[in-house]
Amino acid sequence: MKLDRRFLLRGTCQGALAVMGLPFLDCFLDNKGQALAATGKRIPTRFNTFFYGLGLTKSLWVPKGAGRNYETTEQLKPLEAFKQKMNVFSGSRVMIDDNPNFQHWSGVGASATGMSPSKNGQFDSKTIDQTIADVISRGARFKSIAAACAGDPKQSYSSLGGPNNLPAEASPLSLYTRLFGSGFQDPSRTDWKPNPEIMLQQSVLSVVAEDRKRVTQRLGASDQARLDQYFTSVRESEQQIAAELKRPDIEAKVEIPTAPEEMTVNSALPNMRKVLPLMARLGALALATDQTRVFNLSISEPGSQMFVPGDPLGYHQSTHEEPLDPVLAYQPRVARYNVYSMELFAAFLKELDAIQEGDGTLLDHSLVYGFTDVAFAKIHALDGIPVLIAGSASGRMKTGHHIVGEGSPVSRVGLTVQKAMGLSVDSWGGGSMETKSPYTELMA
Amino acid sequence: MRKGISVAILTAGILAGVGQLPAMAAGGEVVSMRRLTEQEYRNSIGDIFGKDIVVQGVFEPGKRIGGLIEASAAILSVTPVGFDSYSKMADSIAVQATSEKARDRLISCKPGSASQPDDACAAQTFNHYGRMLFRRPLTSDELQSRVKLAANMTKASGSFYTGLRYGLASLLQSSNFLFRVEVAVPRDNGYTLDAYSRAARLSYLFWNTTPDAELLKAAQTNALDTSAGIATQVDRLMASPRLDTGMRAFFSDMLQLDNFDNVSKDSLLYPKWSVQLAAAAREETLRTAITLALHENGDMRELMTTPKTYINRNLAAIYGVPFDFDADWVPLTFTPQQGRSGIVTQISMLSMFSHPGRSSPTERGVALMDIFLCEPTPTPPANVDFSAVNNTDGPLKTVRERLMAHATNPACASCHTHSDPIGLSLEGFDTIGRPRSTENGKLIDVSATIQGKSFVGAQGLGRFLHDNPKYPACVARKLYSYAKGVDSEDVKAREFKAATKAFGDSGYRMRSLLKDMTQSDEFFHAEPPLAAAKTTKLASQ
Numbered sequence: 013m014k015l016d017r018r019f020l021l022r023g024t025c026q027g028a029l030a031v032m033g034l035p036f037l038d039c040f041l042d043n044k045g046q047a048l049a050a051t052g053k054r055i056p057t058r059f060n061t062f063f064y065g066l067g068l069t070k071s072l073w074v075p076k077g078a079g080r081n082y083e084t085t086e087q088l089k090p091l092e093a094f095k096q097k098m099n100v101f102s103g104s105r106v107m108i109d110d111n112p113n114f115q116h117w118s119g120v121g122a123s124a125t126g127m128s129p130s131k132n133g134q135f136d137s138k139t140i141d142q143t144i145a146d147v148i149s150r151g152a153r154f155k156s157i158a159a160a161c162a163g164d165p166k167q168s169y170s171s172l173g174g175p176n177n178l179p180a181e182a183s184p185l186s187l188y189t190r191l192f193g194s195g196f197q198d199p200s201r202t203d204w205k206p207n208p209e210i211m212l213q214q215s216v217l218s219v220v221a222e223d224r225k226r227v228t229q230r231l232g233a234s235d236q237a238r239l240d241q242y243f244t245s246v247r248e249s250e251q252q253i254a255a256e257l258k259r260p261d262i263e264a265k266v267e268i269p270t271a272p273e274e275m276t277v278n279s280a281l282p283n284m285r286k287v288l289p290l291m292a293r294l295g296a297l298a299l300a301t302d303q304t305r306v307f308n309l310s311i312s313e314p315g316s317q318m319f320v321p322g323d324p325l326g327y328h329q330s331t332h333e334e335p336l337d338p339v340l341a342y343q344p345r346v347a348r349y350n351v352y353s354m355e356l357f358a359a360f361l362k363e364l365d366a367i368q369e370g371d372g373t374l375l376d377h378s379l380v381y382g383f384t385d386v387a388f389a390k391i392h393a394l395d396g397i398p399v400l401i402a403g404s405a406s407g408r409m410k411t412g413h414h415i416v417g418e419g420s421p422v423s424r425v426g427l428t429v430q431k432a433m434g435l436s437v438d439s440w441g442g443g444s445m446e447t448k449s450p451y452t453e454l455m456a
Numbered sequence: 457m458r459k460g461i462s463v464a465i466l467t468a469g470i471l472a473g474v475g476q477l478p479a480m481a482a483g484g485e486v487v488s489m490r491r492l493t494e495q496e497y498r499n500s501i502g503d504i505f506g507k508d509i510v511v512q513g514v515f516e517p518g519k520r521i522g523g524l525i526e527a528s529a530a531i532l533s534v535t536p537v538g539f540d541s542y543s544k545m546a547d548s549i550a551v552q553a554t555s556e557k558a559r560d561r562l563i564s565c566k567p568g569s570a571s572q573p574d575d576a577c578a579a580q581t582f583n584h585y586g587r588m589l590f591r592r593p594l595t596s597d598e599l600q601s602r603v604k605l606a607a608n609m610t611k612a613s614g615s616f617y618t619g620l621r622y623g624l625a626s627l628l629q630s631s632n633f634l635f636r637v638e639v640a641v642p643r644d645n646g647y648t649l650d651a652y653s654r655a656a657r658l659s660y661l662f663w664n665t666t667p668d669a670e671l672l673k674a675a676q677t678n679a680l681d682t683s684a685g686i687a688t689q690v691d692r693l694m695a696s697p698r699l700d701t702g703m704r705a706f707f708s709d710m711l712q713l714d715n716f717d718n719v720s721k722d723s724l725l726y727p728k729w730s731v732q733l734a735a736a737a738r739e740e741t742l743r744t745a746i747t748l749a750l751h752e753n754g755d756m757r758e759l760m761t762t763p764k765t766y767i768n769r770n771l772a773a774i775y776g777v778p779f780d781f782d783a784d785w786v787p788l789t790f791t792p793q794q795g796r797s798g799i800v801t802q803i804s805m806l807s808m809f810s811h812p813g814r815s816s817p818t819e820r821g822v823a824l825m826d827i828f829l830c831e832p833t834p835t836p837p838a839n840v841d842f843s844a845v846n847n848t849d850g851p852l853k854t855v856r857e858r859l860m861a862h863a864t865n866p867a868c869a870s871c872h873t874h875s876d877p878i879g880l881s882l883e884g885f886d887t888i889g890r891p892r893s894t895e896n897g898k899l900i901d902v903s904a905t906i907q908g909k910s911f912v913g914a915q916g917l918g919r920f921l922h923d924n925p926k927y928p929a930c931v932a933r934k935l936y937s938y939a940k941g942v943d944s945e946d947v948k949a950r951e952f953k954a955a956t957k958a959f960g961d962s963g964y965r966m967r968s969l970l971k972d973m974t975q976s977d978e979f980f981h982a983e984p985p986l987a988a989a990k991t992t993k994l995a996s997q
Contacts, residue, residue, distance in 0.1 A: 115835060132835075133519070155536060164718050166517050175528070178535050179516050186514060194544075212609055212622060213547070219605045219626045226597050229639055231486045232985025238489060238533035242631045245539035252540070278720035279812070317812070321724040324813030 053263040055370050056152075057406045058299045059144045059433055060380040061124075061308045062360055063169050064353040065116070065316030066331055066389040068398050069342045072350070074102040075414045082414040087347070090354040091400070094361050096412045097375060098402045099454060101425050103417035106394035107444035115392045116314035116385045123383040123397065124169050126423035126441025135171040136442070140381065140426050142172060144433050145306040153195070153255040155248055156306035157298060159187050159291045161284055161356070162318070163277030169383075170308045176241065180310065184272040184290040191298045192268050195252070199260030199301055200267075206257045214257075217250045262302040266367060269293075279317040279326075281352055288356050292363035300367050300374055311356050314385035318349060331389035343390065357382055361402050378403040381429055399425045405432040410454045421445035428454055484650060485984035488638040489631075490529040490941045493518065495705055496636075499665035504588045505553050505562060513545040522937060522944035523826055524709050530941040534634060546628030547621075554621040567616040573607035574616055582606075582623055590632040591659075591667055592652040592675075602626055636660065640982035649980040651675035654686070658974060661939045662693035664705040683975065690974050694967060700746055703966070707745040710934045711799070711827060713738045715808045722813040726888050728773060729807075736770045737803040737889075743785070744799055749966035756931060756964040760798040760828070760921040763790040774803055774890055795884055795891060797918030800824070803889035810887035817855055817879025824878050828921055830930035830944065833875045836868065854895045856880050877904035881917040928964050932956040936973060951978045 073087035082100070084092050091098060106122040114121075114132040121129030124139040138146075141156055149155045160167035160180035168180035181187035195210065224243050231239065272294075277287050288311065295307040312318055312327075319326030325333060327349040334343040364375040382400035387393050399422060404411050409432040417424070423441030428450040430437050439448040492500065494515040501511050516538035518525040534542065553562050563581055567574035582602045586594035594602075602623040610619030627633060636656050640647040649657065652667075655675040659667040667675070671689060679685030693699065708714065716738050721729035743766040748754040767788045772779035775796075777788060790796040799805055809823040810816045822833045859876050881904040886892050893900060902913040911920050921927050929949075936952040937944035949956075955973035962968035973979060 158537070165514070166519075172535070175519065175531050176533050176535050178537050179514070181514075190540075212612060213543075215605060215608065216547075216622050216626045216629075217543070219601050220629055222601065223598070223630055223632070226595065226601075228595065229484060229486045229637070230986055231489075234531075234985070235486055235489045238531075239631060241533035241535070242539070242634070245534050245536040248536040249539055249543055278718075280720060280723070317720075319720075319722060319812050321722050322813075324722065324725060324811070326722075326812050329811055329814070 054261065055377050055406070056262075056302065056305050057148065057408070057433065058305045058307070058374070058378040059141060059148065059429075060295070060299075060306070060360075060364070060378055060403075061141050061169065061310075062357055062380055062382040063120075063167075063308070063310040063312075064357065064382070064384050065312040065314045065318075066327060066346075066349070066353075067119075067384045067386045068350045068354075069347045070388065070396060071342055072347055073398060074396075075100060078414050078416045080412050087350050087354055090351060090358040091361070091402075094358065094365070094375075094402055097361075097365070097404065098400060099409070099411055100414045101399040101401070101417055101422075102396065102414065103419060104397050104399060104422035104425060105417070105419050106397055106422055108394070109443040113392060113394065119385040119387070119394050119397050120169055120314050120383070122394070122422050122445060123399065123426070124171075125173075126421075126426050126445055126447070127443055128445065134175055135169075135173055135177075137173045139169060139171045139173075140429065141170050141306050141308055142178075144430060144435065147435050148433060149305050151255060151258075151261075152302055152305045153197075153252050154191075154298075154304040155251075156308065157181070157187075157191065157295065157304045158308040158310070159295060161277070161288045161291055161309065161311045162279045162313075163287075164313070167310045167313050168308065169310060172241065174237075180308070181291075183275070183277045184287060184294065185274055187291055187294050188271050191294060191303050192271075195256045196268075196303070197256055197258075197260050198268060199262050199264050204259050210253055210256050214250065214253050217246060217253065221246045221250065260302060262300075264300045264302070264369070266297055266300045268297060268301070279312065279319060281318055281320050284311060284318065284356060285359075289359050289363060292360040296363045296367050296374055299364075299378070300369065309360055311353065315389075316349075316353075318352065320349075320352075328389075336390075346389065357400070364403070372406075375403045377406045379405045379409065379429055379432060381426075395419075397422055401425070401429065404456070405434075408432045408434065408456050410456050413454060415451055415454070420449075421447055423447045424449055424451060431455060484639050484641045485647070485986050486637055487640040487647070487649070487982040487984050488530050488941055489635040490526075490638070491516075491532055491534065491635055492633075493525065493529060493705075496660060496664055497634075499663070499701065500589075501549060503665050503668070504585065505549065506558070509549055509552050509558075511545060511549065513541045513548075515541070520712065522942075522946070523712075523830070523832070523934060524938050524944060525714060526709055526938045526941055527943045534631075539629070542634060543625075543629045546625045549628055550621045550625035553624060554617045559617060563617075563620065570616050571610075571614050572616065573610040573619060575603050575607060577616075578603050578606040578620060578623060581620055582627065585624060586627050587672060588666060589627050590630070591636065591656045591672070598632075638982070640984050647982045647984050648977075649982055651678055651680045654680045654980055655689075657939065657980070658686075658689060658693060660702075661706075661974070662690075662702040662970075663696070663698045664702045665698075686975060690971060694970065699750060703746060703750060704742050706935065706938055707742055707749075708738075709938060710931075711741060711745070711805070712808065712823070713741060713804060716804070719808055720812055721807070721888055725813050729888050730770070733770045733774070733803070733888075734807075736768050737807065739768075739785075740766055740771055741799050741802050741804040744802070753965050753967060756928060756959075756966055756969075757922045758798065760800055760927065761915075761918040762798045763792070763796060764788070765790070765796075765802065771803060774888060776891070792915075795914055797915045798922075800918050800921065801882070801885060801889070801914045806882065806885045806889035807887060813887065815855070815883065815885065815887045817859060817876055817883060818872070819879070820882050821875035821877065821879030824921075825875050828930055829924065829926045830933050831874070831926070832945070833871050836871060854898050854900060855883060856901055873906075877906040878917060880904050881911065882914055884913055928959055929956055932959055932969060932973070935969060936979075939973070939979070951981075952976075954978075 068087050073085050075082040075085050106119055108118050108128040111128045111130050117132050118128055121135055125135050125137045127136055129136050145156045158168040158170045158178055158180035160182050163182045165179040165182045168177045171177045181190055272290055276283050298304050299307055315328040317328055330345045334345050337344050365373045367374040380402040387396040423445040424447050427440040427447055431450050441447050498511050519528040521527040565577040565580050567577045582599055606619035606623035609622040610616050638653040639650045641650050652675045655667040655671040659671055674680050674689055716734045748759055765788050766785050768785050769779045809819040825831045881902050883900045884902050932952050932955055933944050937947050954976055955969055958972035959969040
């Protein structure tokens with residue numbers, strides 16, 4: 013069926029009157045909130061997270077004015093090119109209730125799950141990317157992909173809840189192999205046909221999945237849950253294979269590069285500056301070719317071990333050991349490390365924004381949730397924990413704003429994000445941070 | 457048609473040999489599911505299919521709980537990312553095992569036709585490998601599903617061996633292989649591991665691999681249900697050189713050597729640091745521990761004090777000794793003047809628990825207290841301002857001076873007096889383990905007082921640990937927890953009390969500890985969660 017533009021307008025915006033009042037991009041949403049390319053092919057809305065440790069320096073990052081037209085601050089300067097495609101959230105609070113303040117962890121848990129963690133190093137519930145993936149990833153090859161720019165697979169803040177975090181790809185090569193190695197279906201190929209070997213793999217998986225019925229032993233609750241998790245993983249593999257057997261239903265004008273070389277991947281800043289753009293580019297290509305719709309990129313552990321060669325303290329030690337400058341009233345060395353984190357964030361956004369699709373870029377058809385572990389690393393303070401969001405979720409979220417939280421729970425940002433991603437959710441978070449109030453001023 | 461019937465009869469005959477599973481014995485219950493570690497997986501595949509099988513893939517990381525990664529194996533599951541990798545590895549191993557090159561060696565029967573299903577040969581193959589992979593016989597249902605899969609895949613591909621490949625791959629990615637499922641059965645007044653679970657626990661402890669044919673046979677014939685039968689197997693396992701593999705895995709975990717995977721050092725300040733050096737430092741520590749514990753049957757306390765070690769060219773450069781040997785590795789005995797003391801002053805321990813550009817007495821102290829004395833340090837209070845005590849441009853030049861300033865704050869002092877003295881006594885070595893005598897131009901003071909005992913420098917620390925009864929008790933606690941896959945902080949001392957005593961009576965020989973521990977009733981004792989819940993419920997009624 014050939015679709016003309018007029019049909020699309022009516023079909024998606026339900027009548028000309030409605031069309032008039034909506035931003036241009038919105039007209040190209042179908043009734044499920046998916047954007048459409050000019051050819052009528054679907055452009056899914058993607059979700060990304062960007063994690064960086066140790067927060068920012070309050071006096072240097074929080075903009076003075078609220079709403080649109082705020083003035084860019086020193087620490088947000090690396091992101092200036094994306095100012096109109098971003099929202100900045102200051103003044104958010106983390107309420108830990110009766111849980112301890114797990115240094116460098118409580119803030120991660122609160123930002124990623126909307127509730128304060130009860131165990132160190134563990135999320136009490138599914139993280140936001142997985143909640144969103146449950147809804148938006150159907151049909152994509154991978155439900156989500158995580159990558160760790162400092163080379164440690166444990167630096168993943170994506171979890172199904174409990175002790176298991178979803179391990180991250182820890183080098184550009186392993187990320188490449190997972191995405192574009194065996195099983196990759198290039199949507200730009202014209203001679204596409206299903207790979208018969210993949211069909212046989214499907215039969216193997218169904219035998220493995222059926223083993224669930226063959227479990228004869230009695231299990232306690234926690235082992236039962238672990239076994240259920242295993243079989244859920246098997247199921248996800250089956251879905252992955254089903255996706256590999258379908259002709260990719262997406263128009264992607266991108267070229268998949270050859271595999272990157274082996275390289276040193278660690279916490280030294282010069283290496284991170286080489287690795288991050290590569291990983292970001294691979295992630296962007298995976299999103300553009302619909303290998304996944306959820307991409308999580310981290311640059312560090314929560315107490316970031318990033319270091320500039322020659323600095324014996326490094327980032328984390330500096331936050332605790334560098335005195336406040338008596339004149340500036342902040343830690344100058346720490347402030348520089350803060351900016352390095354923002355530069356790496358900008359490098360990620362640049363790769364997303366470089367891919368054109370439909371009438372916008374991949375970044376326009378995405379949301380990127382940028383979060384961290386603390387507001388003020390020196391004393392592990394959580395109040396005022398920064399959240400930065402980029403992309404407009406295919407026009408569902410207004411951008412260019414500075415939102416002043418005034419002590420609202422950080423979970424309000426997460427709820428806003430989920431609504432913008434099209435989830436039918438009325439509340440999010442737990443304990444004192446459970447909220448029903450998204451930032452409605454941002455909802456398009 | 458006739459052919460179909462005869463195949464069915466043959467298969468039925470093989471299936472009859474599967475027999476009744478202990479796992480299905482009345483009242484049997486899963487007490488632990490332990491996800492294979494990377495090394496356990498690799499060793500198992502190597503022993504089942506041969507060392508030339510290439511295992512390439514990413515393994516899910518573990519977490520350290522109570523000082524041991526092995527404890528997390530009983531808590532973690534398989535995530536989608538992990539399963540994707542296991543599934544690909546399974547297929548790759550199955551492809552190699554059924555390849556033309558390998559099939560004569562690995563597949564003991566020949567199909568009637570290479571292009572037709574042969575259920576009897578498929579069943580024979582799956583029975584054999586299923587038993588090795590699952591560490592118990594397959595149930596008839598598990599077997600039949602694979603035989604059917606292989607037949608279908610043979611028909612689809614026109615090759616019997618392709619059918620086998622997919623059947624094997626399905627076994628290799630089964631939860632029954634990826635997890636060591638430990639099953640307990642009621643015995644006397646409690647629960648104890650069934651025979652196949654016993655075989656696996658012994659095998660992974662002593663050899664870090666899947667049970668061999670003899671252990672499986674001992675399980676099948678119920679020999680592992682008697683102390684004499686266990687003793688026979690323990691003696692056999694301990695007499696083998698493969699005990700080195702098992703104990704390397706234990707020491708690697710206990711000494712936290714996996715941390716090396718993520719240690720980076722500042723290449724400007726420490727240009728001698730390299731990936732090769734890190735690998736060599738890890739190897740040095742394992743060689744030292746294994747030689748003392750197994751080859752010399754030495755006193756394990758000497759691990760804290762011995763001047764003997766093994767070095768290669770990379771390590772010689774850091775230790776400041778000449779290396780003009782043809783061999784890759786040579787033994788070295790430090791002179792007393794070099795100030796070294798056992799593994800405490802090896803490059804591994806000194807560099808793992810330090811910052812990229814600076815040594816950290818706190819990290820070293822916290823790690824050594826945890827590793828050798830089983831005394832974890834509580835996390836510091838969140839809202840501490842460290843800058844006053846950490847400014848190197850101020851009057852406090854050395855780490856000691858800066859750390860001592862913590863003592864003015866009672867909240868800090870309680871923990872810092874606990875762990876810092878150990879770290880301060882090691883300040884004579886920098887972040888990559890090279891000796892030094894000054895820091896920021898000031899002479900380093902390496903004296904320390906801990907728990908009322910004063911000592912000087914690394915050698916004083918080594919002696920303090922050597923003489924501290926908590927150290928051998930901690931080795932026993934860690935070994936017991938490692939073997940059972942439990943959190944060492946939850947284990948009651950009485951559970952391994954007899955083994956600890958035997959350890960001391962033997963003059964702290966590792967072999968005595970291993971032997972006594974594995975022959976105690978407690979070693980196979982289990983607390984099944986369902987039965988425990990039932991008892992609680994009955995009691996409350």
